[in-house]
Amino acid sequence: MTYFEAITQKISDKAVKIGVIGLGYVGLPLAVTFARNGIEVLGFEKSEKKAEAVNAAQNYISDVSGSDLLKVVNETKKLIATTDFSRIKECDAVIICVPTPLDKFKKPDMSYIENSCIDIGKNMKAGTFISLESTTYPTTTENFMKPIIERESGLQEGGDFWLCFSPERVDPGNKDYKTDNTPKVVGALGEEAKQIASALYSLAIQHLHIVSSPRIAEMVKILENTYRLINISLINELALLSGKMDIDIWEVIEAAKTKPYGFQAFYPGPGIGGHCIPLDPFYLEYIAKNYNFDLSMIHTAGAINDLMPYRMMNKIAFALNRYKKAMNGSTVLFLGVAYKPDIDDARESPALLVMEQVAKKGAKVLYHDPYIAEVTDEQGTRYTGSELTDELIAKADCVVFATNHSCFDAKRITEKACLVVDMRNVVKSVAIEDGKVFKL
Amino acid sequence: MTYFEAITQKISDKAVKIGVIGLGYVGLPLAVTFARNGIEVLGFEKSEKKAEAVNAAQNYISDVSGSDLLKVVNETKKLIATTDFSRIKECDAVIICVPTPLDKFKKPDMSYIENSCIDIGKNMKAGTFISLESTTYPTTTENFMKPIIERESGLQEGGDFWLCFSPERVDPGNKDYKTDNTPKVVGALGEEAKQIASALYSLAIQHLHIVSSPRIAEMVKILENTYRLINISLINELALLSGKMDIDIWEVIEAAKTKPYGFQAFYPGPGIGGHCIPLDPFYLEYIAKNYNFDLSMIHTAGAINDLMPYRMMNKIAFALNRYKKAMNGSTVLFLGVAYKPDIDDARESPALLVMEQVAKKGAKVLYHDPYIAEVTDEQGTRYTGSELTDELIAKADCVVFATNHSCFDAKRITEKACLVVDMRNVVKSVAIEDGKVFKL
Numbered sequence: 001m002t003y004f005e006a007i008t009q010k011i012s013d014k015a016v017k018i019g020v021i022g023l024g025y026v027g028l029p030l031a032v033t034f035a036r037n038g039i040e041v042l043g044f045e046k047s048e049k050k051a052e053a054v055n056a057a058q059n060y061i062s063d064v065s066g067s068d069l070l071k072v073v074n075e076t077k078k079l080i081a082t083t084d085f086s087r088i089k090e091c092d093a094v095i096i097c098v099p100t101p102l103d104k105f106k107k108p109d110m111s112y113i114e115n116s117c118i119d120i121g122k123n124m125k126a127g128t129f130i131s132l133e134s135t136t137y138p139t140t141t142e143n144f145m146k147p148i149i150e151r152e153s154g155l156q157e158g159g160d161f162w163l164c165f166s167p168e169r170v171d172p173g174n175k176d177y178k179t180d181n182t183p184k185v186v187g188a189l190g191e192e193a194k195q196i197a198s199a200l201y202s203l204a205i206q207h208l209h210i211v212s213s214p215r216i217a218e219m220v221k222i223l224e225n226t227y228r229l230i231n232i233s234l235i236n237e238l239a240l241l242s243g244k245m246d247i248d249i250w251e252v253i254e255a256a257k258t259k260p261y262g263f264q265a266f267y268p269g270p271g272i273g274g275h276c277i278p279l280d281p282f283y284l285e286y287i288a289k290n291y292n293f294d295l296s297m298i299h300t301a302g303a304i305n306d307l308m309p310y311r312m313m314n315k316i317a318f319a320l321n322r323y324k325k326a327m328n329g330s331t332v333l334f335l336g337v338a339y340k341p342d343i344d345d346a347r348e349s350p351a352l353l354v355m356e357q358v359a360k361k362g363a364k365v366l367y368h369d370p371y372i373a374e375v376t377d378e379q380g381t382r383y384t385g386s387e388l389t390d391e392l393i394a395k396a397d398c399v400v401f402a403t404n405h406s407c408f409d410a411k412r413i414t415e416k417a418c419l420v421v422d423m424r425n426v427v428k429s430v431a432i433e434d435g436k437v438f439k440l
Numbered sequence: 441m442t443y444f445e446a447i448t449q450k451i452s453d454k455a456v457k458i459g460v461i462g463l464g465y466v467g468l469p470l471a472v473t474f475a476r477n478g479i480e481v482l483g484f485e486k487s488e489k490k491a492e493a494v495n496a497a498q499n500y501i502s503d504v505s506g507s508d509l510l511k512v513v514n515e516t517k518k519l520i521a522t523t524d525f526s527r528i529k530e531c532d533a534v535i536i537c538v539p540t541p542l543d544k545f546k547k548p549d550m551s552y553i554e555n556s557c558i559d560i561g562k563n564m565k566a567g568t569f570i571s572l573e574s575t576t577y578p579t580t581t582e583n584f585m586k587p588i589i590e591r592e593s594g595l596q597e598g599g600d601f602w603l604c605f606s607p608e609r610v611d612p613g614n615k616d617y618k619t620d621n622t623p624k625v626v627g628a629l630g631e632e633a634k635q636i637a638s639a640l641y642s643l644a645i646q647h648l649h650i651v652s653s654p655r656i657a658e659m660v661k662i663l664e665n666t667y668r669l670i671n672i673s674l675i676n677e678l679a680l681l682s683g684k685m686d687i688d689i690w691e692v693i694e695a696a697k698t699k700p701y702g703f704q705a706f707y708p709g710p711g712i713g714g715h716c717i718p719l720d721p722f723y724l725e726y727i728a729k730n731y732n733f734d735l736s737m738i739h740t741a742g743a744i745n746d747l748m749p750y751r752m753m754n755k756i757a758f759a760l761n762r763y764k765k766a767m768n769g770s771t772v773l774f775l776g777v778a779y780k781p782d783i784d785d786a787r788e789s790p791a792l793l794v795m796e797q798v799a800k801k802g803a804k805v806l807y808h809d810p811y812i813a814e815v816t817d818e819q820g821t822r823y824t825g826s827e828l829t830d831e832l833i834a835k836a837d838c839v840v841f842a843t844n845h846s847c848f849d850a851k852r853i854t855e856k857a858c859l860v861v862d863m864r865n866v867v868k869s870v871a872i873e874d875g876k877v878f879k880l
Contacts, residue, residue, distance in 0.1 A: 138687060139685065174701070182700065183700065185695045185698065207698070209695050211691055211692075211695050216687060219682065219687050219689075219692045220695040220696045223693070223696045224696050226678070227671070227674070227704070228702060230671070230737070231670070234737045237735060237737050238666070238724075238735075240733070241728055241731065241733045241735065244731045244733060245578055245655065245727075247578060248656065249659075251651055251656050252660050252663055253663070255657070256660045256663045256664050258647070259609060259622075259623070259664055260616075260617055260623065261611065261614070261617060262611070262668060264704045284678075293681045293684060296743070296744065297670070297677050297740055299740075300740040301737065304736065
């Protein structure tokens with residue numbers, strides 16, 4: 001029996017054992033989804049704390065159902081987490097779900113993928129199928145992963161192991177689309193890999209879209225998020241101009257949305273956040289340099305985005321200025337620090353960048369976020385959230401809506417506040433005192 | 441009875457007489473739509489030829505139904521066209537549907553709107569409602585139109601006449617959305633104007649979206665088309681990079697489209713065409729200068745678009761080069777010169793710009809377009825379309841798909857051709873000889 005026949009048989013018997021490297025917001029939902037479908041999953045995690053939490057069925061990812069986790073850990077025992085990467089040898093397939101951050105120079109930090117490939121190469125058995133889900137620049141699977149795994153394992157891609165890229169499409173907080181019902185793009189290297197990938201992911205995912213190569217799949221994910229970056233940057237730029245022209249950009253967007261074809265609405269804000277849109281386009285910008293190619297749209301969009309927190313800091317300063325107050329010495333209360341509404345994640349949140357700038361200019365910065373008890377900004381300054389009392393609102397020289405959590409009571413807050421800067425159109429339906437609310 | 445009461449009464453009695461200035465691809469469908477709904481319409485047109493055609497019920501706009509035109513001209517006699525602008529005094533409401541081109545320096549040519557305002561101001565009676573549908577920069581209605589009409593008429597906006605901006609949303613060739621069932625954004629100046637606009641347009645349009653001012657409505661149209669410009673430019677830039685990286689951008693787009701939220705597909709091509717997307721964003725860029733504001737996204741997107749015809753010329757040159765042929769002396773056959781599929785309009789078509797460049801480099805340029813018998817490029821060179829015979833295809837050194845008309849038989853053309861440059865993914869489903877087809 002060839003390696004190919006062996007793994008194919010195991011998948012068809014649902015006897016395949018899958019390793020998932022990285023039990024974060026991508027890996028844990030994926031591991032649970034396979035386990036729920038009766039597949040044995042070994043979750044590899046460098047953090048002992050996380051591995052222990054999983055094994056105690058303690059959920060730490062809001063998109064994972066706690067009861068699902070309980071079931072696959074305690075009841076069916078299909079999911080086990082481990083910090084012992086030598087156990088990769090037990091797995092027939094390994095799926096990598098590690099971060100690919102950017103460093104301070106917007107260069108992709110490939111160390112997580114690299115280390116995963118080394119762990120796999122050192123420990124895997126021949127005949128293993130390996131899939132990468134982490135967003136990265138096109139050609140990573142073929143030109144970056146493959147040589148590392150071949151070097152570490154002494155095995156040959158194609159005959160001894162197979163490679164695949166299948167981008168995660170996790171949208172934190174999305175109520176409709178979860179891991180299992182979000183169509184999944186799969187790009188494997190070679191015909192055998194394509195067949196294995198298709199059979200394997202079909203065990204847990206409802207709709208697969210098979211493309212002809214890993215680099216196509218790598219580009220797909222970047223296109224999706226570059227589309228978002230440039231459209232958010234465009235609307236931010238138009239919002240800034242609209243402010244000067246006495247045009248309410250939010251009203252413009254609502255009206256444009258009535259066009260029944262050829263338009264998709266994006267909304268302005270203090271910048272972009274999360275773990276995809278601020279990063280993914282810059283992987284492509286990085287690899288494009290290798291082809292002497294300047295991605296001017298990404299570059300321009302990135303520049304607009306980078307400036308937004310400063311523009312927002314200015315907006316707060318000039319709102320205070322209207323009341324003859326300086327930023328220095330004023331108290332500024334931020335409402336919402338999550339990077340998007342109704343989630344508990346402040347990673348890459350533009351609110352933090354605005355807070356940092358406002359604090360630098362001498363303001364006393366407070367924040368309230370019902371989902372986030374404390375945050376640390378990029379400079380390491382730690383903030384503890386405040387309770388949203390009437391006193392707190394009233395005593396702030398300026399209240400800033402930085403995230404539009406749906407639980408915010410815009411009417412109450414606007415009434416109690418002496419000055420509001422609204423970066424998210426939270427105050428839209430409230431009759432507002434002229435000059436009291438400054439909208440983006 | 442006040443002017444306001446008078447016009448309101450006439451609208452409610454369907455006894456209002458509407459003047460439509462400009463009987464082009466916006467004005468004629470609008471005039472016919474009102475007339476179909478039993479409203480008397482006087483169509484004003486500088487071109488005697490067009491006015492005569494309308495009065496003879498000879499249709500020249502493909503989005504207008506010939507039988508509708510016949511009915512409102514010959515049967516109900518609700519639509520009459522005239523070149524006599526003094527008859528504006530017969531109208532209770534006047535709707536301006538004239539072009540707003542850009543000059544060679546991408547400065548808006550406001551002369552059509554200006555002349556319409558002069559014609560209206562000189563001829564209208566007091567109590568006239570005036571609406572502009574031509575795309576233009578925000579503040580045009582208030583700051584450009586109003587003073588001209590007041591000066592020419594001696595009347596006062598608000599009391600003696602009313603102003604409104606309601607952008608046309610005509611999408612030539614769209615089978616689902618026509619003038620009457622495309623939601624219409626309406627921004628009038630003042631409360632009375634808002635009420636009149638709403639009542640008047642409701643006579644013929646199914647869904648109105650009323651916004652608070654003309655400048656909001658002006659910005660809406662620009663946002664819609666700027667969105668398209670920047671997304672087409674992005675995908676063109678990514679297509680050029682993808683070519684260098686051996687990535688089929690068309691396959692990438694098809695895969696990205698499987699994302700069920702947060703993505704809208706745009707396709708690459710030799711540039712953008714038509715009478716909206718290449719123009720509208722630059723009205724905004726023009727007025728933004730007045731606010732010392734640089735619209736970097738529009739600027740960057742415009743630059744990519746401007747370069748596309750040259751890139752496409754290069755693509756053709758290097759495809760020929762593969763067969764050791766120089767552009768100079770080669771015969772290049774363009775298939776499709778319309779700016780989008782299945783329409784008969786070559787205005788601002790990028791195909792023409794590519795043809796111009798290819799001809800400049802010494803190639804013999806031929807074209808075939810089933811919908812367009814002859815075209816003239818920006819330099820005034822006139823081309824007559826050829827019949828698409830097997831001989832014509834075979835004798836061309838290079839066949840270029842410049843527009844993806846759905847009637848093109850990609851298989852036949854690719855088989856007969858010795859070399860194909862495909863800028864529109866026409867050849868996608870055909871088994872292609874390696875090296876014979878060069879895709880964008």
